[in-house]
Amino acid sequence: MQKNSVRQPRPENVKGEFYVDHTCIDCDTCRWIAPDFYGRVGSKSAMTAQPQTDEERILSFQALLSCPTYSIHSSGSKADLKAAVDRYPEPVKGAEGVYYCGYNSEKSYGGSAWLVVREGGNVMIDSPRFDPKLVKRVKALGGVKYIFLTHRDDVADHAMWAEEFGAQRIIHASECNSQQGTDKCEIKLEGEGPWNFPGGADDLEIIHTPGHTFGHCVLLHKPSQALFSGDHLAFSRDPPGQLRIFKDYNWYSVPKQVDSVRILLNYDFLYVLPGHGRPRRMRDAAHRLQLINDLLEHEGAL
Ligand code: SF4
Numbered sequence: 001m002q003k004n005s006v007r008q009p010r011p012e013n014v015k016g017e018f019y020v021d022h023t024c025i026d027c028d029t030c031r032w033i034a035p036d037f038y039g040r041v042g043s044k045s046a047m048t049a050q051p052q053t054d055e056e057r058i059l060s061f062q063a064l065l066s067c068p069t070y071s072i073h074s075s076g077s078k079a080d081l082k083a084a085v086d087r088y089p090e091p092v093k094g095a096e097g098v099y100y101c102g103y104n105s106e107k108s109y110g111g112s113a114w115l116v117v118r119e120g121g122n123v124m125i126d127s128p129r130f131d132p133k134l135v136k137r138v139k140a141l142g143g144v145k146y147i148f149l150t151h152r153d154d155v156a157d158h159a160m161w162a163e164e165f166g167a168q169r170i171i172h173a174s175e176c177n178s179q180q181g182t183d184k185c186e187i188k189l190e191g192e193g194p195w196n197f198p199g200g201a202d203d204l205e206i207i208h209t210p211g212h213t214f215g216h217c218v219l220l221h222k223p224s225q226a227l228f229s230g231d232h233l234a235f236s237r238d239p240p241g242q243l244r245i246f247k248d249y250n251w252y253s254v255p256k257q258v259d260s261v262r263i264l265l266n267y268d269f270l271y272v273l274p275g276h277g278r279p280r281r282m283r284d285a286a287h288r289l290q291l292i293n294d295l296l297e298h299e300g301a302l
């Protein structure tokens, strides 16, 4: 394929205002944001239906804004695009104070980033693309006091976000390096914890979850019962609705990662908001225990 033709529509798209080009990296983001319009056809995404109403177009534009590789294009109305811009960061339904940032970054392999708006200062979890449109919206929500980086893979534009808001970055010391600039992070966690969240806050708890990487940590926001799970665990595409670890993308130890899943049996959360994989709310504590036990059984660890 010639270089400029990679930006042409994939033939798999249903024709219309929106299309996905050949540069899609199959990150799944558009498909969980707007599953009625984006689907996996072959090994990449395509429009499986075209949006018909303004609301459907806005949702399709939200997927476009969050595509890490700018692989989605549209001839749709500017007003609908503007409405999509105004929706990010988007509240996670039912989880008070918790937002999905959108604008996934290719530097984080398409990972999602999250924002907690709280009295003790807002916390960004992992880093979205540093886009002026998003910066403006985050500013309107009170800016960012802390940036919690779950591990080294999903740090994207952390330095720009930290500089813009004078935020303090929190990351495990073993995840830091000079290539990504994480050696400059303000708060480095040493050892295995437990650690207090800076500012003596008791609404947030940092949990060391070694496995995907040695220094991987997740963050629990207790008031909303949201677990920011990084690349530790997420809901799978297939089978849908199951909690899974991604063993093909393990950079330290699968057995340790499974052990770190077991640790989560001690915590009370209903939302799993990951870097990669699908975010979802579980029904209740019994559902959470069942899903974690299913994962452990799947890994032969029960
Ligand atoms: S968000 Fe972009 S890269 Fe990810 S699956 Fe959709 S089109 Fe592909």
Ligand SMILES: [Fe+2]
Pocket: 151, 153, 154, 212, 231
């Ligand atoms: Fe990762």
